[in-house]
Amino acid sequence: MWQNILLKSIEQGLVFGIMALGVFITFKILKCSDLTVDGSFPLGAAVAASLIVGGCNPFFATFIALLSGAIAGLITGILNTKAKISDLLSGILTMTSLYSINLRIMGKPNIPLLNKPTIFSIVESTLEKIPGFPLKYMYLILFLIIAFGVKFLLDALLNTQLGFALRATGDNPQMIRSQGVNTNLTKVMGLSLSNALISFAGALVAQYQGFADVSMGIGTIIAGLASVIIGNALFGERSIFISTAAVLFGSIIYRSSISLVLSLRLAQASDLKLLTSIVVIIALTAPEFQKVLNKNSKGGCKHAGVEKHIKNL
Amino acid sequence: MLVLKNISKTFNHNTPYENKVFSHLSFKVNEGDFITIVGGNGAGKSTLLNIISGAIQADSGRIILNGKDISKVPEYKRAVFIGRVFQDPMLGTSPSMTIEENLSLALSRSNNISLKWGLNINKQKLFKSYLSNIPLGLEKRLKTKVSLLSGGQRQALTLIMATMKKPDILLLDEHTASLDPKTALLVNNMTEEIIKKNKITTLMVTHNLEHALKMGNRLIMMHNGRIIMDIKGEEKAAMDIPQLLDKFEQTQGEKFANDRVMLAR
Ligand SMILES: Nc1ncnc2c1ncn2[C@@H]1O[C@H](COP(=O)(O)OP(=O)(O)OP(=O)(O)O)[C@@H](O)[C@H]1O
Ligand SMILES: [Mg+2]
Helix, strand or coil: CCCHHHHHHHHHHHHHHHHHHHHHHHHCCCCCCCCHHHHHHHHHHHHHHHHHHHCCCCCHHHHHHHHHHHHHHHHHHHHCCCCCCHHHHHHHHHHHHHHHHHHHHCCCCCEEECCCCCCCHHHHHHHHCCCCHHHHHHHHHHHHHHHHHHHHHHHHHCCCCHHHCCCCCCCCCHHHHHHHHHHHHHHHHHHHHHHHHHHHHHHHHHHHHEEEEEECCCCCCCCCCCCHHHHHHHCCCCHHHHHHHHHHHHHHHHHHHHHHHHHHHCCCHHHHHHHHHHHHHHHCCHHHHHHHCCCCCCCCCCCHHHHHHHHHH | CCCEEEEEEEECCCCCCEEEEEEEEEECCCCCCCEEEEEECCHHHHHHCCCCCCCCCCCCCEEEEEEECCCCCCCCHCCEEEEECCCCCCCCCCCEHHHHHHHHHHHHHCCCCCCCCCHHHHHHHHHHHHHHHCCHHHHHHCEEEEEHHCHHHHHHHHHHHHHHHCCCCCEECCCCCCHHHHHHHHHHHHHHHHHHHHEEEEEECCHHHHHHHHCEEEEEEEEEEEEEEEHHHHHHHHCHHHHHHHHHHHHHHHHHHHHHHHHHH
């Protein structure tokens, strides 16, 4: 039984880790508090599930879900940079609008995907033909490939000139402007990329758990932040390579702790959001963690000051 | 080459804190000028540089660089022609990035948004050669995060970044003011060397009258948003610190006199 719980935790850690990588982009790279997350995660699920139920190829549906997240991030970015609404409020506005939009897309609060083709059922039916393939570990293997694939792509991107510009935008916007970079543009690109990953994760999760639910986004941001903080505290941030790996491991550790707490019956599922918030609060008030998060809080976003905003949540 | 025409700037318009810094300031910088700028606190020196770089928009007036009106050009586009070093060593570099990553941003100043690798062997060789010109040992620390450097090392790095691609105009705002005397001297010598070697047109704000006299070919004194002295060549060479101080105190005296008038009313 424990083996199964561990397997499930790692699977979840990896697939939600993709979402956490999105959160990492805004909170750690752009140093900007983006709350679009709670809307873009179910957006991905809603778009993928609706398209799949409508008969669309699940791979294509997942890709469209990713694009929809990019658009959500784009809107938050434009609200922040063009309409000059604070990063925090821009995200909340998009997130709130997305709640209605997601319901419109889905047409009802819950779409089951049982007996529908998903990217996993398609892969499974191919793998079944390989004799002796350990299907039990299919999700683990797939999520390892996808999550680390995303991680390595993100690492590569952050080591291009554009990546340098993105990092400098969060680190010191005045400096990077005086090096000829339009920080409004980099900010919008970063928010778009982040929410694209988050919606992508939402689409995967919907297919993995077999349904999309309009309320599945609640608390996503806090779960993402918890993963980022745990990873950062345990593995540090010596380089981009390590920081992004830390996010995935942080996510696995976060999901494992939750499973542990639940299977030991220390709490029930409905307590989890409270527990996670408490973990994040402790992390944010513990001095070492605070240093980690507050560093360079000058931030790229208008009215940033990450630590302040996180505490304001 | 750089012309400012009728620049006016008021901060906090229509509030109790309204602060008129410039009113119809005009001023011309010639190609190859190395101008040192002195003046009391609040004279408007930093604001002048900020208006030139585009960090602050003037309320009215025109800024013409090489015959092109750049008054409406956003800061990040002007940055292609303008190099800057700030007083605060924290402002010029990206602390969580390494020395070589920072230098890479400066090297590709006009095309930073591309998907080419930020670093490669050639760039790293180039950066090493740049850094080995200054006796700070930075050439061995390319992979060190800038947050670990001292203020002087950061200013030296920022200066290299600002001039790596020859700017049309270089703006230095008290860039050695927060450094210890020895490091300040080093960065100052480096500044003179780079400017001379590349013939960079430069505006340098300083509170050090000795530097202001010794460096550059032209000296400007500002007071209350006006240029009250503009000397160059022989006239500048003939000027000494006591004379400059005299002039400086006159302005302060004028201020006292004004205060007295105010009180008398
Ligand atoms: N962003 C701003 N908002 C409001 N007022 C400002 C701003 N920047 C400068 N000022 C005001 O403009 C005036 C000129 O300031 P400035 O910084 O240009 O002076 P300075 O000559 O550089 O002085 P210092 O030698 O102290 O650096 C000051 O009264 C200052 O308070
Ligand atoms: Mg100043």
